Amino acid sequence: MTLSDIRSEVSVRLNEVAAAGLWSTAELNTRINSALLRLYMDAEPVANDTDINLRQNVAWYLLPTNCLVPNFLFGPAAWLQQKLFPTQMIALDQRDYYWERRGNSIPTHFIPFSWNRFILWPPPNVTTTCTLNYTPIPTTLSSDSDTTGLHLPAQKLISIYASYLCLRKENIQRAQLFLGEYKSRLLPVLAEQRNATVYHTTKIRPAGKFEKAHGSPRWGRP
Numbered sequence: 135m136t137l138s139d140i141r142s143e144v145s146v147r148l149n150e151v152a153a154a155g156l157w158s159t160a161e162l163n164t165r166i167n168s169a170l171l172r173l174y175m176d177a178e179p180v181a182n183d184t185d186i187n188l189r190q191n192v193a194w195y196l197l198p199t200n201c202l203v204p205n206f207l208f209g210p211a212a213w214l215q216q217k218l219f220p221t222q223m224i225a226l227d228q229r230d231y232y233w234e235r236r237g238n239s240i241p242t243h244f245i246p247f248s249w250n251r252f253i254l255w256p257p258p259n260v261t262t263t264c265t266l267n268y269t270p271i272p273t274t275l276s277s278d279s280d281t282t283g284l285h286l287p288a289q290k291l292i293s294i295y296a297s298y299l300c301l302r303k304e305n306i307q308r309a310q311l312f313l314g315e316y317k318s319r320l321l322p323v324l325a326e327q328r329n330a331t332v333y334h335t336t337k338i339r340p341a342g343k344f345e346k347a348h349g350s351p352r353w354g355r356p
Contacts, residue, residue: 135289138278143293169295178269193257203269218244
């Protein structure tokens, strides 16, 4: 679907009259791009790999400029090619109060610290290279012929969430209907995406108690 196709679908959902509606083309495009960003945050439909150059005894590193969600770090052969999934300092404090006192070694914790930085702890004991798998920030749709590159069920979610954004200050009841439709259609998209990717057995972070109890397909339980 092109930007023009998505905008037409949003107009139909809003009962807009062609060239005489409440929302201009620019306003609809803005909400469509906001919906695309939300979809990338919820579904992580695209994953990129990039090399991160690590230095001995250095724990502070930059994320790629287009990184939206860091997924995992893939270590070199010297680290037995282990995968490090993101964690938080507060979680480390709860499990091991003295985690910061450990000296340089093979890193065991990958801590996204801000929107553009992360901490690798303990600091690497050698200079080496690891691979970061991450979800990129989506390219802004500006021309009517621009496409998202996503599969059709995921593209449908964009028009649904864009319709919700248009109506949330105009008609909250109708907006909630669109939001509910978005959430109900999201899980099948996540399941389809997981089954289609070669990373589906290792890319997804380990399930927690909540995911295991509720059997969300996003976390690997049917």
